Amino acid sequence: MRANAAVIAAVLLFSAGCAQVELRGSGDLGVIVERSAGRLQVVDTTRQASIGAIAGLGDLSHASVVYSRDGRYAYVFGRDGGLTKVDLLRLRIERRVVQSGNSIGGAISQDGKLVTAANYTPGGVRVFDADTLEMLADIPATYGDGGQRAKVVGIEDAAGSRFAFSLFEAGEIWVADLSVPRAPKIQKFRDIGRQPYDALVTLDGRYYLAGLFGEDGVAMLDLWHPERGVRRVLPGYGKGEQPLPVFKMPHLEGWAMAGHLAFLPAVGRHEVLVVDTLTWREAGRIAVAGQPVFVMAQPDGRQIWVNFALPDNDKVQVIDTETRQVTRTLSPGRAVLHMEFTARGESVWISARDDNRVTVYDTATFERKAELAVEQPSGIFFTVRALRFGF
């Protein structure tokens, strides 16, 4: 009997071991950041459930994530300068370095071999080997007489081992060519506008667009033709109007494209701005419930989902891109921080920080399909990002 019990125990132990490394793909996985706990929940978007947690990632307030091209590893950029490579299949930290004092986010190269981190303190960009997290290059964001360093925002990957990023205090856009990773070649674009606060690259990786906090308009660089320089688009936007206070900076990562129209958060206005990307001119404005933070298009481009800064951060509004009307106002919970679509967009996951909850909505019926208990959830990042520019 005793021997049998031992055999059964051994078999159970063995199968438990196997279950932990279940043979599976990573295409429908993702992570949810638990910002105060310094932990990630790893989620399965098919089962709509958490499959485990990975702790010990430091200060994850304003954390962001990029993925290895096989979707197995997430690179997590923490506010405290931590860069952590986590294995979604084995549910563990693979490597971790604290690479700066204060970081805002990062990007991964087109070939998946380089990870870059954009830092506030010390202001600049650091380049890492994606396998080992060994630092390959340090690019200080010096400006003016060279004694000052700017905070780096809006780092985006571009074709050919290039990365574009913006210098907040300096009002500059830099493009770093990392074809030789230890010897970056930097192209600097000066006087692009005051206080670029975030940026995005279009889905095709061609246009880098930096939002300006300090003045009207958006700075645009055509990465196919950097020799043409940075030009200002949407020049008249908001001119002559008194902007409203902005209680949370909008994000441009999810700058939504639907056909040739782009939808973006206005700054200091309770509006979503519609831009025709054929002419880069304003094509309309849609009044919404508050200061938009994320304006995100479903992958099919049919609807736009918007969340808001205080005091409207308990709402999410849905805009129909054909009629350009708000069709729904949802209440996913208190302090909605982020939204993420599955690859083809049949569902959207929405985090509500102050209700410790992530809700999964059906994007066609708006039905709540699942709720996950997550401690102070902020960003939600699915592995589909691995396959796209700018994510």
Place this chain on the structure above:
Amino acid sequence: MRRASVLWPGLALACALAPAYADGVAPAREAELVRLVRQDCGSCHGLTLKGGLGPPLAAAALGDKPAAYLKYTILYGRPGTPMPPWRAYLTEADAEWIAARLLEGFPDAR
């Protein structure tokens, strides 16, 4: 020993100020303010208040900035920077309470 000598005056100060909190800010409101500062101010200044797009708000970083200056900045913002005026959400007493707590090291959210 050294730690104790730092702590006791702090406690004494807290006790001396306690009635003043009761005047301006109810205990339930204090919890809301702690959450607001940690979570919402934290989106620019960092959850640990060590700075982000906005400057650090840790006591050491604030140095000898006067409480009145902090209170004014909280209520009216800093034109030319992304710091917004919070007076639509915060009373004078709220802002005074936050400024005083920042200068002595802000309490934890949990």
